[in-house]
Amino acid sequence: MKMELENYKSNISNIIAGGFVTSALTIGRELGLFDTLTKLTTPVTSQHLADLCNLKERYVREWLGCMVASNIVSLDDNDDYFIPEHCKPVFGDINIIEIYPLFNAMTKDAMDCFRKEGRDGYGYEDMPTEMVDAIDGRMGDVDKLVEALLEPVLTKKESSLSNILDLGSGAGVLTRALGKRLPGAAVFGVDFNEIAINKAIAKTGSCSNVTYLKASGACLPSDWTKRFDLIVLYDVLHDLPCPSECMREVYRVLKDDGVVVISDPHVHSKHRDNIGDFGIAGMTYAISSVICLPSSMSTEGAAGNGIGWGSENRESFLTEAGWCIKDKRQIGFSMNLTCGKSH
Incomplete structure (x- = not known):
């Protein structure tokens, strides 16, 4: 099946982007960010999340930017961060990272x-x-x-x-x-x-x-x-x-x-x-x-x-x-x- 040039370029770009995002997923897993987000029942600020994980807020905020852009972490109306309840089980299946x-x-x-x-x-x-x-x-x-x-x-x-x-x-x-x-x-x-x-x-x-x-x-x-x-x-x-x-x-x-x-x-x-x-x-x-x-x-x-x-x-x-x-x-x-x- 012939792939159009723009679709071909987009496919490669998405694959490359995925590699970098996987590095961020690894950070989230290793530093307990995902564990914390999946246990929370209400949205949190970047500062609150950083405090819960004993991490620097500025780095956590940058990481959250990647997660939000990648549709992995969601924002509420106050721009606080959360993972939807029905999505949380996915994090038990990403151990390959x-x-x-x-x-x-x-x-x-x-x-x-x-x-x-x-x-x-x-x-x-x-x-x-x-x-x-x-x-x-x-x-x-x-x-x-x-x-x-x-x-x-x-x-x-x-x-x-x-x-x-x-x-x-x-x-x-x-x-x-x-x-x-x-x-x-x-x-x-x-x-x-x-x-x-x-x-x-x-x-x-x-x-x-x-x-x-x-x-x-x-x-x-x-x-x-x-x-x-x-x-x-x-x-x-x-x-x-x-x-x-x-x-x-x-x-x-x-x-x-x-x-x-x-x-x-x-x-x-x-x-x-x-x-x-x-x-x-x-x-x-x-x-x-x-x-x-x-x-x-x-x-x-x-x-x-x-x-x-x-x-x-x-x-x-x-x-x-x-x-x-x-x-x-x-x-x-x-x-x-x-x-x-x-x-």
Whole structure:
């Protein structure tokens, strides 16, 4: 479809503007401005908001100017500031912006990978250490996420889920939520990133049924054969430099009647099928170019999938590898596949 020149220019201008506004959203989230605005029941002045957040009024006023111009914060008849009540739930769904400052800082590293003479990629262990917490934080309401992931699984009795593996567990927020949701199960979080595992262990708290282990998904403990009733790979498979080796290990450690839950961003494998999908495909391809693709190209002979692998190619990969897809549904930005062994 032909786009008129003015519309084309406007599209690019809006995208550029959105990047700068996202920086302001990050400020609002990190400094508690959004938390405060969503808790208030009446409009406030910039001074009152600044006082509530222990911030300088002049900077808060400038930030509010951006928010008002962007239709994120509203004004009443007295030019006081508020977020409409029906809009407040949106702020529970913008956790992806936690990655934004780190994403910007890593852009030069990604540009080096683009160059023919540059390195092929880099792993999560080479990224800023704050990335581990940012990736956990972007999940938002993790208890709600766990319910969505488990919904197609719990056709089995909960009592049969005695051993659960969260593969690629990062700092363990999903692992802990699984342990909380299924207190009768032994839940294991596995990640190859030592920083992530150390953070996960430090955050374990009262989750007595949760255990963490530093290990590669392509080489899990030999005594885990047919141990797990449920294995979760949340936002992991497309990042792996060795997905085939990993899924062979998943097959080995899963019980014959066990279930694997695999969630990855829902982007179509053909670029043409993503035309106009700025909110998911446009954004996640950008993230992938800096984070996911370099990770999936970080070792010799790596798969190089990234988010651009796409839902269709990922589904074909799994079925060709001997997996039966029992349920397929979209959860947020992700396509969630519930799989079992093909017998």
